[in-house]
Amino acid sequence: MNWHRTIKVIFSMQLLIAAAVLFFISLYQHKPILILLTFLILLVIAIPHLYLKRMSNTLHLENREQQVKLFKDQNDIMTFTLANRSRLPIFSGKMLFSIQDNIMFDDIKQEGGTKKRNQFSFRYNLAGKKKADFSFQVRGLSRGVGRVSGINLTVRDLLGLGTLQMKYDPFFHTEVIVFPELRAVGGLHYLKKFEQGAQPMQFSLFEDLTASIGSRDYAPGDPFNRIHWKASAKSTQLQTKQFEKTTGMEWMFVLHLSRERTDLSNKSDDLERNISSIAYMCKYATARGVPYSIFVNIKVRGRDFIMQLKPGEGRNQLSKALELLARINFNSITVTQEMLFAYVDRVMFRPPVVILFNCGRQEQEVRYYQKWEKKGAALFDVEHNDDASYITKASGKREAVS
Incomplete structure (x- = not known):
């Protein structure tokens, strides 16, 4: 069936x-x-x-889940598996399929395609009762997700008189994920908040009392419970314990995808710059142990309501972030900016560093900015020019633009 x-x-x-x-x-x-x-x-x-x-x-196409993840201009392997369950061999077969045009196969014949998808084909033969893997080099051309569809198998008999055409109906669980490029963002050292936390910092009002880094000479006013008695006994002078300076920091990326029909080409370029900037900042945060989350006003099914990445850190979080950014589609169904902000406000338990992308300054948005600042959040924008992107301070105190 x-x-x-x-x-x-x-x-x-x-x-x-x-x-x-x-x-x-x-x-x-x-x-x-x-x-x-x-x-x-x-x-x-x-x-x-x-x-x-x-x-x-008796001809069977395996449909196992397969994800190929790569960056732009990077190559990897995609595999199709065909099985011949008959004792009769297949002398002449051909497989045709289509995939999004951000994906290219260098060792498969291209058959043409449409505006958004390209068609490729390859020939095969199979002995009786045999299964074979057909692997090909796949290359990412631009950010996005390529899904294999439109699969057609052709089989000819030995004399070439008859042709079997088989069109595959189910969803094929193979996709190629092309991660966004990393666009450097300047001024990331401004993204700081001073509160109790776990991120090491050279100058901070807070310390991690479980991370001792040595001792120093006792000074008037040092707490009595911080005297390092063993070090004092060795040096015959009172010594005070020193602890690592830390701060609490969590980054929250909020991306508003505008669906206005004016100048869509420029909006698409802006979206790519925003996504590339977020990707760079996620990598930067991962290298420094800073947890982060992402919220995008794209509507999704399920309890989460909008596209999001919950707070986390580490390489696994970076992989999830890059995959989410790759899946952002300019033509996706979106919710309004106010609905996006209302959701973010609802899940904002610990005041983070909020980095806003393409977010407006109308009265309803400014109201949220002021509320978040009262909670203790720090607000920033990312601005772009032709060659670079950089952090700027955002504030709920700005007047709304009419």
């Missing part, structure tokens, strides 16, 4: 008519040779049809 199957044998109708004419002529003229010729014509029609009918029920 996974396939739409069509079997065609060339000149089958003409050959059937010819066989019928020869059969009636042989009956009237009593020529056995014509009956034998009729039988041969029927075999020419029947054998390819029976062979292709058998192949249509």
Whole structure:
């Protein structure tokens, strides 16, 4: 039930008519040779049809989950697995499929395509009762997700008289994820908040009392419970314990995807710059142990309501972030900016560093900015020019633009 199957044998109708004419002529003229010729014509029609009918029920395409993850201009391997469950071999087969145009195969023939998708094909043969992997080099051209669809398998019989066409109906669980490019952002050292936390920092009002880094000479006013008695006994002078300076910091990226129909090409370019900037900042935060989250006003199914990455840190979080950014589509269904902010406000338990992308300064947005600043959040924007991006301070105290 996974396939739409069509079997065609060339000149089958003409050959059937010819066989019928020869059969009636042989009956009237009593020529056995014509009956034998009729039988041969029927075999020419029947054998390819029976062979292709058998192949249509025994040729199997494996549909296991397969994700290929790469950056732009990076290559990796994609594999298709075909199995022939019949004892009869497949002498001549062809597989045709389509994928988004941000993906390219360098070692497969391109058959053409549409505005957003390209078609590729490759030929194969399979011995009886055999399974084979067909692996190809796939290359990412631009950020996005490429999904394989429009799969068609073609099988020909040995004489080339018959053709089996099989169109695959189910969703094919293979996709190629091309991560965004990293666009450097200047001024990231401004993204700080001073509160109790775990991130090491040279100058901070807070300390991690579980991370001792040594001792120093006792000074008037040092707490009595911080005297390092062992060090004092060795040096014969009072010593005070020193602890690592830390601060609390969490970054929250809020990306507003505008669906206004004015100047869409520029909006698409701005979106790519924003996504590339977020990718760079995620990598920067990962290297420094800073947890971060991402919120985008793209509507998704389920309890989360909007596209988001919950707070986390480390390499696993970076991988999730890059995948989420790759999946952002300019034509996705979106929610309003006010709905995005209302959701962010609802989940903002610990005041983070909020980095805003393409977020407006209308009265309803400024109201949220002021509320977040009262909670203790620090607000920043990212601005772009042709060559660079950089951090600027955002403030809920700005007047709304009418």
